[in-house]
Amino acid sequence: MCNRTLAIYCFIDDFLKARGHREDCRIEVTDAEIITIALTAMLDFGGNFERSRLVLHELGLINRLLSRSRFSRRVNRLTDLIHCLFHQLGSVLKDLHWESRYLLDSFPIPVCDNIRIKRCRLVQNEQYRGKVSSKRRYFYGVKVQLLATSDGLPVEFCILPGSCADLQGLAELSLDLPADSQLFVDSGYNFYEWEDYLSEIESLKLQVPRKINSKRDREPWLELHKSWMRKYIETTIGEVEKMFPKKIHATNLNGFLLKIALFLFAFQIEKAFI
Numbered sequence: 001m002c003n004r005t006l007a008i009y010c011f012i013d014d015f016l017k018a019r020g021h022r023e024d025c026r027i028e029v030t031d032a033e034i035i036t037i038a039l040t041a042m043l044d045f046g047g048n049f050e051r052s053r054l055v056l057h058e059l060g061l062i063n064r065l066l067s068r069s070r071f072s073r074r075v076n077r078l079t080d081l082i083h084c085l086f087h088q089l090g091s092v093l094k095d096l097h098w099e100s101r102y103l104l105d106s107f108p109i110p111v112c113d114n115i116r117i118k119r120c121r122l123v124q125n126e127q128y129r130g131k132v133s134s135k136r137r138y139f140y141g142v143k144v145q146l147l148a149t150s151d152g153l154p155v156e157f158c159i160l161p162g163s164c165a166d167l168q169g170l171a172e173l174s175l176d177l178p179a180d181s182q183l184f185v186d187s188g189y190n191f192y193e194w195e196d197y198l199s200e201i202e203s204l205k206l207q208v209p210r211k212i213n214s215k216r217d218r219e220p221w222l223e224l225h226k227s228w229m230r231k232y233i234e235t236t237i238g239e240v241e242k243m244f245p246k247k248i249h250a251t252n253l254n255g256f257l258l259k260i261a262l263f264l265f266a267f268q269i270e271k272a273f274i
Helices: 002-018 031-044 049-058 068-077 079-096 114-119 166-172 192-200 220-243 253-273
Strands: 101-112 129-132 137-149 154-161 181-184 204-207
Touching: 002 031, 002 079, 002 253, 031 049, 031 068, 031 079, 031 253, 049 068, 068 079, 068 253, 079 154, 079 253, 101 114, 101 166, 101 220, 114 137, 137 166, 137 220, 137 253, 154 166, 154 253, 181 220, 192 204, 204 220, 220 253
Parallel strands: 101 181, 181 204
Antiparallel strands: 101 137, 129 137, 137 154
């Protein structure tokens, strides 16, 4: 764990310096150390900031031990920076990706069990009640749209309320992909107008599984290839979900969303470099 933590710190510190990040000269714990503690919490302690903070201090990897509340305030102030680092690293991974094939899918993250919806304090709105059609069940929480390379490296994501359709998530993503790229999705993204728009304006080919009664051409060999490519994003989502604890602890919705972003960022760094 020590070697991996040091590698993460060096990577984050160099990344921040490369983008010209400035900090207050009075701070005793740098932003790179704060992000490193948070990422270590995601990788080794199920998202528990307190355990990560104490263990890294006892191992001598962090000199100054911040209080729990102060650390919480610091990491919440870095939310925008964490999102920016994820997408900047994703842009680098796109440039290094030699294939022009990308994968997109969504997965739900419940805030609480359905039986506890009335007592939930993080969210109180019907827009967070969604349905997982493949499993034929409802959930109460958010839905993550994850865009990854064909190697399973996450490069973009967005988080929406659980009731949002997959097409809404597609509209929220920047889809900053190389020209003539292929984007493999499932049938939930089947919308002819979006296919035409992405093809004409973005030079992006949306590969959607066709039904038998589809109005557009349906080639059996291509449908088999789409089904085969879908397994890669399903595997990636499964690996991300393995990192999640049984319950993601947070005191408010912003903290809950921050931990989701940190889990994705930690997975991205570990899979790409460590």
